[in-house]
C-alpha cells in the first residue's frame with residue numbers, strides 16, 4: 103500500500119513539472135493561436151541559465167531560488183524578443199507557416215545553446231534545504247518532489263488570480279474565447295499578444311529551471327519535452343490552463359502506475375491517452391471549438407494542366423536525370439537518390455496537405471513504417487529486395503488507414519496534433535521494442551539485391567519507384583478523387599451539399615498519402631542499408647513540412663522544387679559547423695519573405711516577364 | 723400530392739427559441755416564399771429541412787419519407803438541392819469545375835483515381851451554365867467572381883442533379899435590383915419547365931410578391947401568417963412585424979433592404 107502511495111506522489115511531482123512546461127504553451131496558443139514548437143527550447147534555455155546561475159552564485163537556498171527566478175525572467179525576455187521580431191509578422195499566416203517558423207527557432211536556439219554551453223551534459227546541484235528524502239509510510243520520498251507537488255498548484259492559483267483579478271487577465275481570457283472581440287474592445291492587440299507570449303515563455307523557463315535538480319541539463323531537452331507538452335495541451339483543451347493541469351495529472355499518475363505493469367509504456371502512454379481523449383472529446387477536456395485560422399489570405403488558383411513548353415522542359419529534365427549515371431560522380435549519385443526519396447516524401451505530404459487540406463505534423467510515421475516493414479522483412483523473413491519493397495507501401499498504407507480513421511474526424515490544429523501523436527506512438531514503439539526493432543541500434547544489413555548494389559544501378563531503382571509514385575499522385579490530384587479532396591478543403595459544407603461523404607474521401611486520401619510515403623521509406627531504407635527510429639521522428643516530419651513550404655503549398659510543382667532546394671541546402675549546410683543555426687535562419691527568411699515558396703516566386707517572376715497578369719498583381 | 727410536409731418543427735440554441743412549432747406543406751410545382759425579419763429563424767428552418775441541424779422536435783417528410791436524422795448528403799441524393807445564404811463554393815476551382823463536381827458526385831464518380839476531372843461532363847455542365855447565362859464565365863476562377871455571380875453559380879450547382887425540390891436561402895442577396903428580378907424570373911421559368919418545387923427566403927418584397935405562389939411569414943421563430951401575396955400584404959400582424967423591423971411595406975409593391 104505504502105509503495106503505491108509513494109508511486110502516486112512521484113506521479114504528482116511529475117505532473118507538476120509537466121504542468122509548468124505545458125501551461126505556457128496553452129496560454130500562448132489561446133491568445134495568439136500559434137502552436138509554438140520553440141516552447142521546448144524556452145524550457146531548455148531556462149534549465150541552462152538556471153544551472154549556470156545557481157552554480158556560479160552558490161548562495162545556498164537564496165541562490166537557488168534566485169537563480170530559478172532569474173532564469174525564468176531571462177527566458178521571458180527571450181520570448182518577448184522572439185515575439186516582437188518574428189512571430190508578430192506571422193499571426194495571420196496559416197498554421198503550417200507558424201509551425202515551421204517556430205521550428206526554425208528550435209534549430210537556431212539549439213545551436214546558440216551549443217555555442218554558449220558546449221556539447222556536454224550538466225548535472226545540476228540538489229536544491230539546498232530540499233536535498234534529502236523524507237519517509238512517508240516507510241517509503242523514501244525526495245523532499246524536492248514534495249516541493250514540486252506544492253509548486254504546481256501554486257502556479258495554477260497564481261495564474262488564476264492573474265486571469266480573474268486583473269484587467270490584463272480578463273482581456274487574455276476574452277482573447278482566448280473570441281479573437282474578434284479584442285479588436286472590438288479597442289485593446290492594443292500587439293501589446294496583449296506580446297505580454298501573453300512573454301508570460302508563456304516565462305513559465306516554460308520556470309519549468310526548465312525547476313528541473314535542474316531532477317535531471318541532467320542537455321541539448322536534447324527541447325524536443326524530448328515538446329511532444330509531451332503538446333499532448334498535455336491538446337488533452338486539456340488548447341488555451342485552457344486548468345485543462346493543462348488536469349491533463350498533466352492524468353498522464354503522470356496513469357504513467358506512474360502503468361510502468362509497474364509495462365515498464366516500456368512511458369513513451370507511448372501520453373499519446374495513447376491523447377488519442378482516446380480526442381476521439382471522445384474532439385476539442386480536449388476543457389477546450390471549445392473556438393475560432394481557428396481563417397482561410398489563407400490569397401486564394402489558390404484553379405489547377406491547370408501543363409503547357410507544351412512546360413511539358414517539354416520536364417521531359418528534358420527527366421531525361422537528364424535518367425542519363426545522369428553516365429556522367430555523374432558516385433557522390434552525386436548518392437545525392438540524387440536522396441533527392442528522389444525526399445521528393446516523393448514531400449509530394450505525398452503535399453498531397454495530404456495541399457490537395458487534401460489535412461495538415462500533418464507526423465507524416466514521417468508512414469515513411470518510417472515503410473522503411474521498417476522492409477527492414478523487418480529482410481531481417482526476420484529473409485525477403486529479397488523486391489518482395490521487401492512491396493511490404494513498405496502496404497505497411498505505410500495500413501498504418502495510415504488505422505491512424506487516418508481517427509485523424510479525419512478532426513480538423514485544423516487538432517488534426518495536426520493527432521497526426522503528431524500517431525507518429526510519436528510509432529516512434530516510441532520502435533524505440534522501446536528492442537528485441538523486434540533493435541531500438542536505438544536500428545536494423546542493419548538492409549542491402550539492395552546484388553544486381554542493384556552499385557550506386558548507379560540503385561539509382562535506377564529509386565528513379566523508377568519515386569518517379570512512379572510522383573506520377574501517380576499528380577495523376578490522382580487531377581482525377582475526380584483529387585478534385586473531391588480539394589473541394590472538401592475549400593468548403594466542407596459545399597462538399598456535403600453535393601452528396602459527398604467527405605470524411606471517407608479524406609480517410610482514403612490519408613491512406614494513399616501514407617502508402618506513397620511508405621514507398622519513399624523503402625527506397626530510403628535500401629539506399630542506406632539500415633533504418634533507425636529517427637526515420638519516424640518529429641524532425642523528419644518537419645523536414646517534409648519545410649520542403650512543402652519551401653516549394654509553396656499552392657502548386658503541384660511546389661513539393662518537387664521544395665525537396666530539390668531542401669536537399670541541396672541540407673547537403674551544403676550540414677557540412678558547416680553551426681548548420682542548424684543557418685538552416686533555422688533560412689527557414690525564417692523563407693517564411694517571412696517568401697510565404698508562397700519557391701514555386702510561388704517562380705510563377706510571380708513569370709507573371710512579371712510575360713505580363714499576362716495585370717501590372718498591379720504581378721508587382722506584388 | 724405534397725412534396726414536403728413539415729410538422730411541429732422546433733429548435734432552440736441555448737436560451738434562444740430560434741424556431742418553434744412550425745408546420746407547413748409544399749405542393750408539387752409550388753414556389754413558396756419563407757419571409758421574416760432578420761433572425762426570424764428562416765435559415766435555421768432550412769438547415770433542419772436539409773439535415774444540417776437536428777431539430778428538438780418535429781418531422782419533415784419528403785414524398786412520405788422522414789428526413790429528420792438523415793445526413794445532408796443523403797437528402798441531396800433524395801433529390802433536394804440547396805443554395806446557401808452565405809455562398810459556399812469551391813474557391814480554388816473554376817466556375818465550370820464547380821458544376822462538374824456536382825455532376826461527378828451525382829454520377830458517383832468521386833472515387834475515380836485516373837480520369838481527368840476537368841474533362842468529365844463538360845457538355846452538361848456548360849448547358850447548366852447557359853441556363854443561368856454564365857457560360858461566358860465558365861473558365862473564370864471562382865475566387866474572382868462578384869457575389870451575385872457566386873449566387874447564380876450556386877443555383878447551377880443545385881440544379882445539376884435534377885432535383886425535385888430546391889431550397890434557396892436569399893438567392894438574390896448582393897445583386898442589383900434589376901438582376902434580382904431577372905434571376906428570379908429565370909428560376910421561375912426553370913421551375914415551371916422542370917416541375918420543380920421551391921422554397922426560398924428573401925428580403926426583397928418585390929421579388930417575393932412577383933414570384934411566389936404562396937408566402938409563409940416567420941417572426942421570432944413562430945409562423946405568424948400564411949397565404950397569397952395579397953393576403954399577406956393585407957395581414958395586420960405582418961405589417962406590424964415589418965413596420966417594427968423598419969421595413970417600408972406598401973400596398974403598391976414594396977421595397978426592403980436585405
Ligand SMILES: Nc1ncnc2c1ncn2[C@@H]1O[C@H](COP(=O)(O)OP(=O)(O)OP(=O)(O)O)[C@@H](O)[C@H]1O
Nearest residue numbers: 735738740758759760761762763764765766767807
Ligand atoms: N448556431 C447557432 N447558435 C446560436 N444561435 C443561433 C445559431 N444559429 C442561429 N441562431 C439564432 O437563431 C435565430 C434565428 O436565426 P436564423 O439565422 O435562422 O435567422 P434568419 O431568419 O435566417 O435571419 P437572416 O434574415 O438574418 O438570415 C437568431 O436569433 C440567431 O441568432
Ligand SMILES: [Mg+2]
Nearest residue numbers: 764765766807
Ligand atoms: Mg438567414
